Amino acid sequence: MNERIPLVDLRAQYESIRPAIDAAMERVIERAGFIMGPEVRAFEETFAAECGVAHCVGVSSGTAALTLALRALGVGAGHEVITVAHTFIATAEAICAVGARPVFVDIDPHHYTLDPAQLSAAITPATRAVIPVHLYGQPADMEQIGEIAAAYGLAVIEDAAQAHAATWRQRKVGGLGHMACFSFYPGKNLGAFGDAGAITTNDPALAEQVRLLRNHGRRDKYLHEQVGYGERLDTLQAAILAAKLPHLPAWTAARRRLAARYSRLLAGCGVTLPAVASGVEPAWHLYVIRTPRRDALLAHLQQYGVEAGVHYPIPLHLQPAFAQLGLRAGALPVTEAVAATCLSLPLYPEMSDAQQDRVVGLVRQFHTASAQAVHTPGAEPARV
Ligand SMILES: Cc1ncc(COP(=O)(O)O)c(C=O)c1O
Structure with missing residues (x-):
């Protein structure tokens, strides 16, 4: 279960x-x-x-x-x-x-x-x-x-x-x-x-x-x-x-602790971790990683009951609501690359270390399975 x-x-x-x-x-x-x-x-x-x-x-x-x-x-x-x-x-x-x-x-x-x-x-x-x-x-x-x-x-x-x-x-x-x-x-x-x-x-x-x-x-x-x-x-x-x-200071401190813990536990597992600018202490509303296999990783997490999210999948300049501005795909390359690869992992002050460990374990499992699929000639694609 x-x-x-x-x-x-x-x-x-x-x-x-x-x-x-x-x-x-x-x-x-x-x-x-x-x-x-x-x-x-x-x-x-x-x-x-x-x-x-x-x-x-x-x-x-x-x-x-x-x-x-x-x-x-x-x-x-x-x-x-x-x-x-x-x-x-x-x-x-x-x-x-x-x-x-x-x-x-x-x-x-x-x-x-x-x-x-x-x-x-x-x-x-x-x-x-x-x-x-x-x-x-x-x-x-x-x-x-x-x-x-x-x-x-x-x-x-x-x-x-x-x-x-x-x-x-x-x-x-x-x-x-x-x-x-x-x-x-x-x-x-x-x-x-x-x-x-x-x-x-x-x-x-x-x-x-x-x-x-x-x-x-x-x-x-x-x-x-x-x-x-x-x-x-x-x-x-x-x-x-x-x-x-x-309670905001304590909640913010809890978010910061969990964000640091995510970064420590996810290091080296093949996804891009969030970078913090110098002189900045983020509030960690979201902990956002990036991977070219975003949609597959999202499906993998969802399959195991982990509600990751995408913020935001379609940049505003490509939304129908802003079509009148006349901007096309390619107009904002960094924005478009981030929108295609970003994934928000669960993060809230009340999250337990055990819950976070499960999320980390699933991300690591996905990465290992993907790496095996790439490195094993003739192997079936990993079902992740
Ligand atoms: C970056 C950003 N700007 C503006 C808003 C709008 O706030 P609200 O939903 O309270 O109208 C939100 C929240 O959804 C947001 O995330």
């Missing part, structure tokens, strides 16, 4: 802190105050402190965070925003949502984040902002990106949806650009019990603008200063997130 090993185990996390979560939800329900209120403010303050920034504005999702950040910066029709195609679609959807055009550049082949060397060539007079994505929890090269952006007067918006508590040169993500956008989608490193997100910034004017935009452009109930959005952070979600936030 093969024990199922999920990609992430939300149930285990809930069980580990159930009384605190239940009490937090009960307080909101008892008060019957479901929109804004003290829980939202309290969470914003503690999350800002956690990120080491002056302001945090809770919103309804990571997608809303990106959209409102762009709106607050004045990005709109006729503008271009540079980002990567190796990310979740929300990064580029937000650019389209404000009427601007996404311009995709390739990623660094080692860290899978925006390649600063590609940035200058993509800048035009219409460019207003760049959105580096801290993909899989690894911060992008914020020094080079920041320098180029400053030289051209561009805003930098961190897509930190996967990188809560990651550090770059001992600074937490969330304060490394003009604004940062977080997702608290349930499976994220800090996850709500539904959709939720936040924007962080050190700029009080941008924070104020986002506060207005998320709540129908109003400060007073029936006075709307701007046309905004209904994208507030739910009070219940804020209460849940506030109950979880004190």
Whole structure:
């Protein structure tokens, strides 16, 4: 009997802190105050402190965070925003949502984040902002990106949806650009019990603008200063997130320990292991290996109940949704190579060493069987 090993185990996390979560939800329900209120403010303050920034504005999702950040910066029709195609679609959807055009550049082949060397060539007079994505929890090269952006007067918006508590040169993500956008989608490193997100910034004017935009452009109930959005952070979600936030350091440490353990145990087994950039402490939202036999390895793991995943199999520039950009296969070679070969192994703070050993054993078994198939003349292909 093969024990199922999920990609992430939300149930285990809930069980580990159930009384605190239940009490937090009960307080909101008892008060019957479901929109804004003290829980939202309290969470914003503690999350800002956690990120080491002056302001945090809770919103309804990571997608809303990106959209409102762009709106607050004045990005709109006729503008271009540079980002990567190796990310979740929300990064580029937000650019389209404000009427601007996404311009995709390739990623660094080692860290899978925006390649600063590609940035200058993509800048035009219409460019207003760049959105580096801290993909899989690894911060992008914020020094080079920041320098180029400053030289051209561009805003930098961190897509930190996967990188809560990651550090770059001992600074937490969330304060490394003009604004940062977080997702608290349930499976994220800090996850709500539904959709939720936040924007962080050190700029009080941008924070104020986002506060207005998320709540129908109003400060007073029936006075709307701007046309905004209904994208507030739910009070219940804020209460849940506030109950979880004190555990984030321990959860991040557990992810780091498991990631280091994966790298130690998988060394020399024929797959490309994740590389960590110097001065960076990733949050290890995902532990992503690469192999040319990705689909066969994925099927092998699934056959034994291990839920590995692919993030992301089709780059955004090759998605039907972005066909109007006119980019074809070959346009972003590193992005396309990574999309074809990447595989996310299960990783979550509650994962036991025994569970991890099983995943490692299956990867090693696959590799050994593949090697035997290659090295034994006339042998049947290994059934892995
Ligand atoms: C890199 C990235 N950006 C943006 C988002 C959007 O966040 P949400 O799902 O909360 O809208 C996600 C999450 O799914 C993501 O992984």
